Amino acid sequence: MAVIIHTSQYSNGTANSLLSSASLHILASYYQPLIGALVAFRSYMPVWAYIYLLVVVLGSVYSMYSINPKSSYYVVGEILSTFACFGLFFIYFNIINLSQIIVYSTLMFVYMLYWSVWVNRHHYSFFWTPANEFVQTVELGENETLEEAVFSIKIIKLLGLAFIFAMSIPVYYVYFKIVTGN
Structure with missing residues (x-):
């Protein structure tokens, strides 16, 4: 022109x-x-959903690059778990229209839970082992006492569980909204 x-x-x-x-x-x-x-x-979708899905993708990429050695089932499972999370959000925000919404969303939700439990199974010993026993497996600092180390481990455990719970809230919210039909 x-x-x-x-x-x-x-x-x-x-x-x-x-x-x-x-x-x-x-x-x-x-x-x-x-x-x-x-x-x-x-x-x-609202902006928070895009931000959450970006965090999911970044977490999956970090998880795939931080685990060595990588097996093919691990990479495929992580990608499928990420797709399942995207699928839940796409179903909830009506980007994908399916005839059996509850069935598909439940399958995605169960797969995401299964995968997160299975892939992180080696980290659970940290949460299940009492702090008094776990502190025996770590090196203490020069001026750190045994009681301070136990207290620090208890705080780290509590913050870790709070972080896991906080990061899971959007997925639970979306899933329960789908199931209840809201």
Whole structure:
């Protein structure tokens, strides 16, 4: 699209003003589909859902790169667990329309729970072992007493469980909203 302005009709300031407004109009019309797609994309789910799903993806990527050696079933299981989480959110926010919503969402939810329990099974000894016994397996600092170490481990356990619970709330919320039909 070309805009031709005859400067003989207008003073120099008017011609520059018209040129600048024409270029802004051309840019706006050029980027309008992209801006429209961004606005339409945002309207499917609230911002917190996008942020949560981004955290899920980042956690899965970190989990896949932090475990060595990686087995093929672990990578596939982690990817399927991430897809199951996305599926729950897509079902709840009506991005995916299925005939048996409760069945599919329950399968996704159960798989996510199974996978999170199975893949993290080696971390549970930290939570199940009493702090007094667990402190015997770690090195104490130079000025740290046994009682301080036990107290620190209890705090770490409590904060770890609180973090796990807090990160699970959106998934439980979405699943129970699907099941109750709200």
